[in-house]
Amino acid sequence: MRLAVWMGLMATCVLAGCAARQGGTGIPDEEAIYDVPLEELWPSVHQFFTASQLPFREDKGRFVLETEWREEFGGSRVSGFWHRYLVLGKRETPSRGKLWVIRITRSANKTLADPGDQIDWGVSRSLGDASEEGGVPNNSAEDTAAFMSTPMGENAIVAGSAQGQRDLVMEWKVFHAIAPRLARKQVEPAQSVAQAPAKESAPASPVALECGMPIIGLSPQVQEGRVMLLGEMHGTQEVPRFVAQSVCQTASSGTPVTVGLELPAENQQRVATFLRSAGTDDDWLKLMEAPFWRSPFPDGRGSEGMANLLDQLRRLRAQGLDVDVFVFDHPKQQGQAREEAMAATVLSFVRQSPRRFFLVLSGNIHPRTAPGLPWDAKYRPMGMFLSEQHEKLVALDMAYNSGTAWICAVGAKGEQLECGVKEAKGKDNGDRFFVHLWGGPNEEGYHGVFYVGPVTASLPVVTQGLGQPGLDTKAHPSQDQAR
Numbered sequence: 001m002r003l004a005v006w007m008g009l010m011a012t013c014v015l016a017g018c019a020a021r022q023g024g025t026g027i028p029d030e031e032a033i034y035d036v037p038l039e040e041l042w043p044s045v046h047q048f049f050t051a052s053q054l055p056f057r058e059d060k061g062r063f064v065l066e067t068e069w070r071e072e073f074g075g076s077r078v079s080g081f082w083h084r085y086l087v088l089g090k091r092e093t094p095s096r097g098k099l100w101v102i103r104i105t106r107s108a109n110k111t112l113a114d115p116g117d118q119i120d121w122g123v124s125r126s127l128g129d130a131s132e133e134g135g136v137p138n139n140s141a142e143d144t145a146a147f148m149s150t151p152m153g154e155n156a157i158v159a160g161s162a163q164g165q166r167d168l169v170m171e172w173k174v175f176h177a178i179a180p181r182l183a184r185k186q187v188e189p190a191q192s193v194a195q196a197p198a199k200e201s202a203p204a205s206p207v208a209l210e211c212g213m214p215i216i217g218l219s220p221q222v223q224e225g226r227v228m229l230l231g232e233m234h235g236t237q238e239v240p241r242f243v244a245q246s247v248c249q250t251a252s253s254g255t256p257v258t259v260g261l262e263l264p265a266e267n268q269q270r271v272a273t274f275l276r277s278a279g280t281d282d283d284w285l286k287l288m289e290a291p292f293w294r295s296p297f298p299d300g301r302g303s304e305g306m307a308n309l310l311d312q313l314r315r316l317r318a319q320g321l322d323v324d325v326f327v328f329d330h331p332k333q334q335g336q337a338r339e340e341a342m343a344a345t346v347l348s349f350v351r352q353s354p355r356r357f358f359l360v361l362s363g364n365i366h367p368r369t370a371p372g373l374p375w376d377a378k379y380r381p382m383g384m385f386l387s388e389q390h391e392k393l394v395a396l397d398m399a400y401n402s403g404t405a406w407i408c409a410v411g412a413k414g415e416q417l418e419c420g421v422k423e424a425k426g427k428d429n430g431d432r433f434f435v436h437l438w439g440g441p442n443e444e445g446y447h448g449v450f451y452v453g454p455v456t457a458s459l460p461v462v463t464q465g466l467g468q469p470g471l472d473t474k475a476h477p478s479q480d481q482a483r
Helices: 002-016 038-051 141-148 168-187 238-251 265-275 281-288 304-318 335-352 382-389 478-482
Strands: 056-059 064-067 081-093 096-107 161-166 227-232 257-264 323-329 357-363 393-401 403-410 417-424 434-437 448-454
Touching: 038 064, 038 081, 038 096, 038 168, 096 168, 227 238, 227 382, 238 257, 238 304, 238 357, 238 448, 257 265, 257 304, 257 335, 265 281, 265 304, 265 323, 281 304, 304 323, 323 335, 335 357, 335 382, 382 393, 393 434
Parallel strands: 227 357, 227 393, 257 323, 257 357, 393 448
Antiparallel strands: 056 064, 064 081, 081 096, 096 161, 403 417, 434 448
16 A cells, blocks of 8 residues: 555656746745646646636637636626636656646726727728627637637627736646546556546645636735735725735635724724625615715725725635624824724734734835834824734835826825825736835835736726626616605
């Protein structure tokens, strides 16, 4: 028995060098190579995607398959992102092969669109009558082909923009699921003709949820009991999506996650109730009854993106992931007293659940672990109080590419706050979400950054159907009257 187990382990290691090395990014830095011909590998690839409930179509005889579209976070009300996998079998030698997995992401808006994609290049932009059903909104052969390949039926989406990237994490998930089976085939003795072949088991870790492209650098920072403070610029679509993806990727890997949000602490029971609800319209209305969502100066914390985040976390919990949420703001307090009160609330939840991973999101003043602000050199932020009481803490500042955000700022006359969509200037570091830590904290007490790519403004959720994301207020005027 020991010999058979040892031989199986050795054969598995031979298939792809035992495991991919993962540096500080948490992303494998080498390919999975299979020491079997593609013809022997491909049936196991079929079985993996079938058992993972990822329907696919394939180009038979060419070792290429493409899965159907699947919505991010399992069907959130206003997620707006869909993913599919393009799997390519690559022949290294006649007896060795590898798999490339390309993740293709589509958005219902222009979030992923390339600059200039809306430029009108021609005089006529229609093929036939674009105003009628079935019209094609352009006249080039390429656009016609793109129109014909748009998902239809149950998989149909409004494809505003798209991008594709190689997903090494998914490649290794496939490998770890099918390599043991291939190894057993190599070491098992030949069966007699009269003996029925053993039924192959399903992959050990089917891809149950669509959590988006793996966030570079996140997984090495995930630890039980660690508190990760995220300092954001309020009012973007990307930060709530970053948090939702982080939670999904962490919890689906087996680490329980609790999210802290800078919402008034008086809403704790309301948020907890919604998180454990079915997410019906009545559940939404109960969540949105809180005055917070209707602040006369909505600063981005009450945005559609934040409401969507709560729905996404609710859905992840409903699908069996160990996810929880708490709120910690004390808006009736001012200045230093508010920072101390927020720190005390966060610390109380951390101490109650010392084996969970905590993601705490707030405006980017509060997570600082060093004293002082430009207008108050003695100011002690929330992050400083927390770092003195909890050793396993890391504070990250938001990094982003230029775009827009819903921002409240003092008006030109300096008399009152003005809120609206404003330009946000950042630095281009690509499109992938990532976490990057420095060698030590900077002057503000941040240990690194979390990057969210180009930013897009997220409007107050009350403008999108009285707090029901995705609902048109003009189409449902009776809700306001019913109040």
